[in-house]
Amino acid sequence: MILKFKFDYNSNNNTLIYFLHTIAKQSNLEYKVTKSNFINLFINGNEDELTKFSTTLSSSLPMSIFFKDSTAEVVSQMSDEQSIGFDNEKINLPFCSSCLEKVEDNTSKNFYNPFVSCDICGTTCDVNELSFLDFDKQQIHYENYEELFKKIAFLLNDEKSIKIKTRSGSFVFKKLMKTEENVKLLCTNLANISKVFIANKAEVVALASIEKPIINLRVNEVFKLTNTLNQEYANVRFVNDLILYLLAKELKNYDIDFLIYDETSKFDYELTYEKQLEALDIMKIKIIDDKNIILESNSYNKVLDDIYSKFKEPSKSHFMVLLHEYNFYNKSILNFYSSTKEDDNIALYSKDIEGLLDIVSYKLPNSIEEIFETLKKDETASKLLENYKNKYSDIYENAKNCDISSLKTNSIYSYWKIISVILGFTSKIEEDNVLLNNATACVLDKGPRIDYKLKESDKIFNKEFLLHKLIQSGMSFKLAGVDDKTLSLGYVESFAHYISTLIDDIHSEVKLDGISFTGNLFSNELISKLVHKSITKNFKIYYNKDFVIQK
Template identity: 20%
Template sequence: MYFVFELDFNSSKTYVADLMKAHAKRIGIDADVIQDGQKIILAIDRDEKDLESFLLGLEEVLPASLFLGKSKHYFSEEKPQQSHYADENLPLNIAPCPTCQKEMFDVSSRRYYYPFTSCNACGSQHPFVTHYPYKRENSLMKFFAPCEACLNEVKENAFRLDYPLISCIDCGVPLRMMDKESEHTANDKGTYRQLFEVSARAVAAGETVLMKTAHGFRKLFKPQEGKIPPNSILLMADANTLNNHLMMVQQEFNALLSIERPLLRVATKSEELKALYGSSVLVKYPDDGMSMLFAKELLACGLDYAAYIECDAKEEADFLVDFDLPVGAQKDTKLFINQDTKLFVSGERIVYPVTVPNPKRVLGIAYGLAAAKAGDVTIIDNFDHFESVETAEIRILEGEVFESGHSNEVRFPQWKASMLSVLAEHGKLGEKAVGAHFDGQLYFLYYNGKEVINAVPPIPFESDNLWEKIGTLREGSDRLVVNYKKRFPETWERLNNLEGDIDIFKVTAITLGLKDESLEGISAEALSFLGKGGLQIDTRVKDNRFDNYAFLTSIMSYQLGDVENNFMCYSIYESFGDYIGEIIPQLIEKVDTRTVVLSGETFANQSLYGRIQRTLGQYKPLMNQKFPIGKENAVHGALYL
């Protein structure tokens, strides 16, 4: 008779299963851990004498995870059999696991305040890997010889058996801190801790610290009203005060503290954060050893949070914390949550690297990512992680700066690859489907089972001579231009002098006077509207195509009527939801399918997503679950063109 414990785990990543295996090995218990499909299954002989201590210890070993779902346990006469297990052996880029965190804060440990603490199943491994296959000689750690204690660990420590990146204070990466007058090196327990103490005190005192982390350079500072860059991220230091400052549902709280540590936009709650950031803010919980140790000392200074911007080494600051390794930082991953739905919006961390099928054995390139053969598998990762790749065909995203010199090079558009990525993930290739791709521009698409067709292309938006285009739109539009110039002369002048390729959402944000002049700024403003039901923004659909200028004219008319910005931004997304909800059923009727695909970052908005669920919910639209819904899914979709 076997005790069986099942966990829903919607990912091919194996770090949770690996932690369970390591814990069983450390306890000395005979346990089978199976990861199959979307489940992790643990099976142990019910007569195992250490079963109770194993289960109690498991609570301390396992982290919270975005991918974990419901669990159940039962007894079975037969041991569960594993049909498939993909041991990917890919470098991770997640937070330290609970066991490694304990080491960092245990003064008796060789890793006390050592920010590069990690094990086989956690930590910032990816930034230190130079190329595949993943082993120490192909990483930056090849420059550091493991000490005797670490050499023993790779043989005896269940969590670090044969771990390629093993290190500690005695044999690992030293830190240094510099200001304009002096430089200090951290190379033992006392100096490591002192470095983070000084960093936190400097930020608490209003100074800035440029800190190199596994995720690149971050300029840390204490946020002050009126002095916060629009691209800054709030770094929360204390889990116990999250609900004091932020208005979050339980799913957002759990996601923020998960071992994957995604980036979330959430509503502000405390008056101090509202004064600093307005109605919403991009939030991060400490996601690597550097930020965790800094946050610990920040709390000692009496601060619940700091802020940072992602930058390069040339950014000016009062202090610099650095180390002599050129880490390869991944783009942070934004997460969107709507009730039980979690969608990766954009980014690389958490999602990549990953192994994928490659039926046609081609090479895909998009946004610096490559879907390339590495040995017997195809891996999606940063292109520079592949030393050489042999392929019969290269598929490159339109606009990507990449000169292959290959005789068989094909360029592809984003919308086509995005739709194919969703279809491939859900096993719908070869079946007819319709869809919408919305990422700055809105495309309506048809997949005939072989290729993706741009069924309703967007009307190109040109921001030059904007007032002339608005003034001649329809009868009476010229009066709108005159009235708008009188009421909003500064905005009128700004829009009159637009140059270059500027998208409709940036122009909309400028029109509304938002600080963040982007789609992100409009989305953030929409989040602050707490009412129900929006205005109808004019889309003036002609031949099923969205009219950018009618859209702007409608917004300007509402502005002249003193409509609040947050209500307007909310209404923008609701109106798009109605428009999409009108066109998609028309396409469905024409091509006889009920498969609907949605892709593009713009769908990661509460009001738009909610409206889509109401207008198209009966079709159960498909979206990427394991890949970003935005740009970074293109490299995956390229394999199926």
């Protein structure tokens, strides 16, 4: 009897393959692991053996942010595909469920041992002892690890700061107290995360996954009333090594669910060890509509860096990396690159053309006065501009004389900053994007439809974006009395509609196999949700698998 497990795993890393090999080898059954669009495990045994194996696999296989779905079925034979091996390749991971079984078993020699070796996740360590030091670097005696972690939890509850060496580096931890701001938080009890943050199921599952990523979460309204955290959002992660896990167990006795941490604060005590272990990466992600967007990570194949470095334009670099990650060289993919840091670009890759085809790019004006001069050349736009000048004379004069030389990138993000000045959202080019902030703060579901127009052309490529039309449309709604936040939402929402329309136009000329989004503007939750909603046809949407959305 042969059982086939099929895994939908949206990453090119070998973590899942490693676990499948490790768990299957321990069963002593005949098996094979293959990889195509899915990762497959074929395993041969009788009914009792396969039932036992399925139970073991379910309990031993860790959750992963890349794991999407799995199925199991009885098949007639092993696959003819070549087996994917896993020999001598190192996997650097946080603890797994097998580790926890050992350190939580009070009859085991590894009870509360943060350096336990594990035959499932491959963790090995020859650290023999933790050193607990006071401020004068004097050793503090402890009888066993359980006593040590109880002592540290007591001191943290007593508002002491403790520097702890972890597999991700050394950090100073302290108890979360009132009027903290601009802090990063370690969650020590995910069961109580909703006491402080608004987190959906996907975000909580991601925090607990084998990757243990950082996620930026919104502070809930009830907790804001305590004046403990003076910030709208905070970077949050869950404990990612056994030292922090065992400490977290003891902190429950003091109802401590979160610790503040940084790398530079002064500290009262230090927990350390001599050996330098391989650094454990902490990636930062955003989850939008169940899609992982990688914001920060070093946990990708460095071949991707080589691909990235072959192109001068970041937009092209990101697109080619994405094509490589999905092996889309025989597909037709339309990529939108929008960034707060680099020039925007919309490009098409197709097996039927050589290289990449630029569809739309953007160009900054030399001044706002230059935009006004363009508007004056059209009769309708000229009348509108005159009305705007008469009604909002102060805003008009300020905008006309505003220095926009600080803007360096040819992008929608830069356009929004210019628009913020012209429409009077702000008096100068700000570091923050006032228009985007307004849109995020808007309580309405919809804004007015703003014109994102391209110059008419028979070609589908190298189209010219008409900035003056974008501004003319906003002026019209401003004159009609639309408030700033609603108007800002209209700009962001209409950007999403513009993307959708462009997709349909290109698809009518070149049959698209999918749409990809790169550049950190698409890590904004409002923008991405509106874009996903606007793409009405059944196009497949892709983000980078392992590579960061903005390098």
